[in-house]
Amino acid sequence: MYYGFRFLFMLKFNTKKLVLFALLGATWGVVEAQLGTLLHGGGIPFVGSFMIAISLGFLIAAKYVTAFRGSSIALALNACVIKFLFAGGIGIFPIMGILIQAILFDLIVGKNSDKTRYYMFAGSAIVV
Numbered sequence: 001m002y003y004g005f006r007f008l009f010m011l012k013f014n015t016k017k018l019v020l021f022a023l024l025g026a027t028w029g030v031v032e033a034q035l036g037t038l039l040h041g042g043g044i045p046f047v048g049s050f051m052i053a054i055s056l057g058f059l060i061a062a063k064y065v066t067a068f069r070g071s072s073i074a075l076a077l078n079a080c081v082i083k084f085l086f087a088g089g090i091g092i093f094p095i096m097g098i099l100i101q102a103i104l105f106d107l108i109v110g111k112n113s114d115k116t117r118y119y120m121f122a123g124s125a126i127v128v
Helices: 007-011 015-041 047-065 071-087 092-109 116-127
Strands: none
Touching: 015 047, 015 071, 015 092, 047 071, 047 092, 047 116, 071 092, 092 116
């Protein structure tokens, strides 16, 4: 028997959480596309570290809003689609970086959204 997207129906989403989740993903995608392009074009060093700090803020906010496993990956997919549409498909490596950050964050934090030490460990693991 195929249990493909069954987990989506088991989640207890209300409209407010779903709208907040979509808004976070879209905002992250726009910030990543616009600010990343601006900073890379300006020749500022260590742009990646600055963008990782911004993405960690969005990932922590999403985990606070919806504390289910895989929420950060879904948020990153939303941001990647926005970034892909803004960049025209040119920058595939930043999109891969966003997805890798979200996967690492979700693997480390998981459902432990109330423990600060998991956030600190996830942040340090993503930066390395």
